[in-house]
Amino acid sequence: MQRRTFMKGTLAASGVAVAVSAGLLSPRSVLAAWPKTAFTAKSVPDALSGLGVSTTTASGDIKIKAPDIAENGAVVPVTVTTSISGATSISILAEKNGSPLAANFNLKGSAQGFVATRIKMQKTSAVIAVVKAGGKAYSARKEVKVTIGGCGG
């Protein structure tokens, strides 16, 4: 009887160790700063509220450079430039993705209002750029037509 309980204990403990080494349990410190609610939100307003943005003002000072037609939705190059002074963050969202928020860039110190990356898009929709500056949020959008979706397989 005693031997049986001892075996159970060791088996349970080794199971946890295997789960950790296989990466099933993510270290908490990594996830701490990452805004999970914003990234898992299913709609644009929910994603923005996860970032602490309630309303956005359309602005002509944000330029989105993205293709009009993206042949491959898995790789859509997006460049966002803004001349708004004191911009503290630039977020890139794909309106009709399952989780719209693709990337959020926090600008610090001498950073300029410029970021470029490549995102995945599920289907034809708008790419939305949101710029935070001086406690306000500004946005701009651009339609991108996607011929082959880039989420799922």
Added chain:
Amino acid sequence: MAKKSIRLRASNKGGVATVKALITHPMETGLRKDKKTGNKVPAHFIQTVSGKHNGNEVIVAEWSGAVSKNPYLSFQFAGAKAGDAVELTWSDNKGDSETASTKVR
């Protein structure tokens, strides 16, 4: 993680540096299915990327799985001179991370 997953360069034009980086990473969303087994491929993507100029953080990017495989990132900062140090660090949802550094040209 394979070493040297980051290709990094920084160029200087009138005191404004443009940093360009290419990172080798699968960027799995966790939604894609393996065609043979029908099981979902577990999520594996970069969550944060930080860029430093002479040790001062200028950009912190937070990414989801919606950033393309083998991500490309470019950003700019002011006050750059040739020879300034530029450092880029990424970390993913499995706790892997890597840092690369270069000098402004």
